[in-house]
Amino acid sequence: MEPRSAVGLTARDVRLRRDGRLVLDGARLTLLPGTVTALVAPSGAGKSTLLRCLNRLTRADSGTVRLAGRDVATIDPRELRRRVALVVQTPTMLPGTVAENVAYALPRATPGDVEAALRAADLPPAFADRDAAGLSGGERARVAVARALARAPEVLLLDEPTAALDADSAAVIGRTLRRLAEGGLAVCLAVHDLPFARGVADRVVGLDDRELPV
Amino acid sequence: MSDGVVQILVAVAFAAVAAGLAIRLRLGLGREIVVAAVRAVVQLALVGAVIAAVFRFPALSVAFVAAMVVASALTAGSRLRGLRRPRLGAAVAIAPPALVATGVLVLTGAFDATPRAIVPTAGILLGGAMAAATLTGRRMLEGVRDELDAIETRLALGDDVRTALAPVLRTAVVTGLVPAIDQTRSVGLVTLPGTFVGLVLGGASPAEAARTQLVVLLALLLVELVAALLMAEAVSRAATAPGERVVPPPPDGRPRRG
Numbered sequence: 104m105e106p107r108s109a110v111g112l113t114a115r116d117v118r119l120r121r122d123g124r125l126v127l128d129g130a131r132l133t134l135l136p137g138t139v140t141a142l143v144a145p146s147g148a149g150k151s152t153l154l155r156c157l158n159r160l161t162r163a164d165s166g167t168v169r170l171a172g173r174d175v176a177t178i179d180p181r182e183l184r185r186r187v188a189l190v191v192q193t194p195t196m197l198p199g200t201v202a203e204n205v206a207y208a209l210p211r212a213t214p215g216d217v218e219a220a221l222r223a224a225d226l227p228p229a230f231a232d233r234d235a236a237g238l239s240g241g242e243r244a245r246v247a248v249a250r251a252l253a254r255a256p257e258v259l260l261l262d263e264p265t266a267a268l269d270a271d272s273a274a275v276i277g278r279t280l281r282r283l284a285e286g287g288l289a290v291c292l293a294v295h296d297l298p299f300a301r302g303v304a305d306r307v308v309g310l311d312d313r314e315l316p317v
Numbered sequence: 318m319s320d321g322v323v324q325i326l327v328a329v330a331f332a333a334v335a336a337g338l339a340i341r342l343r344l345g346l347g348r349e350i351v352v353a354a355v356r357a358v359v360q361l362a363l364v365g366a367v368i369a370a371v372f373r374f375p376a377l378s379v380a381f382v383a384a385m386v387v388a389s390a391l392t393a394g395s396r397l398r399g400l401r402r403p404r405l406g407a408a409v410a411i412a413p414p415a416l417v418a419t420g421v422l423v424l425t426g427a428f429d430a431t432p433r434a435i436v437p438t439a440g441i442l443l444g445g446a447m448a449a450a451t452l453t454g455r456r457m458l459e460g461v462r463d464e465l466d467a468i469e470t471r472l473a474l475g476d477d478v479r480t481a482l483a484p485v486l487r488t489a490v491v492t493g494l495v496p497a498i499d500q501t502r503s504v505g506l507v508t509l510p511g512t513f514v515g516l517v518l519g520g521a522s523p524a525e526a527a528r529t530q531l532v533v534l535l536a537l538l539l540v541e542l543v544a545a546l547l548m549a550e551a552v553s554r555a556a557t558a559p560g561e562r563v564v565p566p567p568p569d570g571r572p573r574r575g
Contacts, residue, residue: 159560160469180561185475195466198484208475254475 110188111135111170111259117166119149121209126152127163131312134258134289139280140302141307142293143315150293153310154260156194158187170257179275188256192263196235196246201226201246204235205253208291216253224249225279241272248279259283261292265299329354371432378432382419382439386412389447396451399458399555399566406551412451414444414543418536427532441512441533442540445497449541453493457552459519460485462565469563478557485548493545501534510534 106315118125122125127149127187134140144150155161159180170174179250197204205220206212222297224245238246251259261280265273280303284290294300297315300307307315322565325331332354369379389411421427428434460486461468462483471481504510512533516526558564 158473162558162560162562162563180472181475181477184473189473191466191470191473195468195470197467197470208471208480250474316328 106292111138112157112168112170114153114157114168115150115166117153117163117165117168119152119156119161121152123131127156127166127310130166130280130310132157132291132310133312134291136257137284137287138291139284139292139304141304142291142308142310143295143300144293144310145298146295148310149297150310151262154189154293155292157258157260158175158184158189158191160184162199173248185254186256187249188254190244190247190259190261190264191244191253192266193240194250196238196243197245199235200231200248201233201235202231202236205250207250209253212253220249220253221246223252223279223283225275240267241269241275244268244272244276245279252283256288257292258289261290261309263294264292265294265296273299277310329358337549344453368436375432378436379463381432381436382416385440386416389443393447393451393454395510396456397449397458399568400410400454400551401555401566405452406548406555407450410454410547410551411443411446412543414540414547415439415446418442418540422532422536428529437512438533442536445541446544448496449493451493452496453489453545454548454552456492457485457489457549458566460489460562461552462555465565472561472563478561478563479553482553482556482564485551489549489552490542490545493548494541497537497541501538504530504534 112132112134114130117127119127130149130153132140132142132153142150142153153163156163156166156261157175159175159253170178170183170186172307176189180184197207201221202214202217205217214231217231221228221230226242226245230246231244233240235243235246244267248259248261248264259280264276264280268276277299280290284305292300292304297307303316309315329422332350334348336347336354339345339350360384371381386408390404390408392398393407393411397403397407400406416439419435419442423430423435423440447499461482468518498512500508507562510530510533513526513530514549516529517523552566555566556563
């Protein structure tokens with residue numbers, strides 16, 4: 104019997120078959136508060152699918168995901184997705200300004216809240232009034248992080264956050280993630296780029312939650 | 318020659334010239350024009366005979382309207398692959414608004430309670446509802462597939478499925494209503510609609526024809542809006558999976574789990 108972690112997020116034996124193909128075969132993952140975990144596996148190995156199972160955008164065939172000790176299947180999906188925020192590889196900006204994106208579905212968010220979320224993602228407050236449709240790839244990635252942070256999540260999942268970025272933008276994202284983890288957030292990035300993962304993460308693991316040999 | 322025969326000969330001549338022109342210009346349309354014209358002759362002859370029977374035996378009008386409902390559901394359903402039961406979904410979207418509106422028009426005395434009034438009115442309203450439901454349903458199915466990223470972004474930010482689908486639904490309903498709104502807006506300026514033309518050709522006064530046309534056009538606005546909303550609801554349900562998830566209906570209509 105596995106000891107149940109009362110903090111952070113754990114995934115155990117997540118299995119998913121799609122169109123006759125085994126996409127996830129008993130995947131495991133442990134994400135702890137204050138820690139950056141890099142999930143490293145080749146493209147197509149099921150990293151994105153595992154992240155989607157963590158916030159229930161995809162339903163696994165079997166396995167258990169627990170948030171702070173509680174099975175996520177028993178948490179209202181809307182609450183779960185605010186607590187376990189997901190930033191996908193090419194984030195979609197919703198129509199409107201950056202501020203409208205950050206405050207989306209947060210009716211009580213004030214301009215101050217938006218500014219705080221932008222700062223946390225290393226974006227200047229002046230960004231708030233930009234049209235989200237006109238942002239570059241790197242800016243989108245950071246606005247997507249700000250948008251996730253505005254929900255005050257416990258866990259931040261990022262799928263290939265630097266895939267489309269140049270080295271400088273990737274370094275900025277890396278520093279942002281480190282700082283967020285130092286503030287107590289459980290951060291997980293799914294990447295195929297091992298050197299980047301080593302530079303940013305406290306733990307570098309595969310889809311079986313085992314640390315990769317250095 | 319009687320007037321009727323002259324009328325048909327002139328009509329056939331138009332189709333023959335169109336077919337001849339198409340063949341001469343090698344448009345590859347000659348055969349299609351001939352087939353369409355022959356179909357029109359046969360279908361209209363049949364429908365004329367059936368309607369004559371309906372006028373003689375009013376009880377038959379129920380069967381005739383039922384046949385129109387089935388035909389509209391089959392036609393719309395064939396364009397809504399992706400829904401699990403497209404024909405049923407289409408029938409549920411099309412028939413209630415069209416038939417309730419027909420009933421209201423008859424009960425209020427706007428139209429007579431005779432087959433001569435009921436059958437064509439039901440036909441026009443069913444046709445309008447069918448067009449709106451088909452357009453809305455297709456646009457919404459495309460929207461759920463094409464805009465899945467934006468929909469899932471909203472879900473990931475904490476929306477429920479209904480809220481996440483709302484922008485796609487709105488676009489689809491607006492698309493479905495465009496023909497009805499344009500037809501109503503441009504009536505008399507761009508086209509003279511069928512009811513008006515038919516009544517005037519049949520000997521009614523222009524004022525009478527205009528009044529009747531107005532009733533039909535304005536009723537269509539509500540009938541088509543309700544049909545579009547019902548169809549959008551059907552697509553929403555088909556795309557909704559348990560746990561506030563969206564699974565786009567597959568193009569071939571087979572259910573898929575996500």
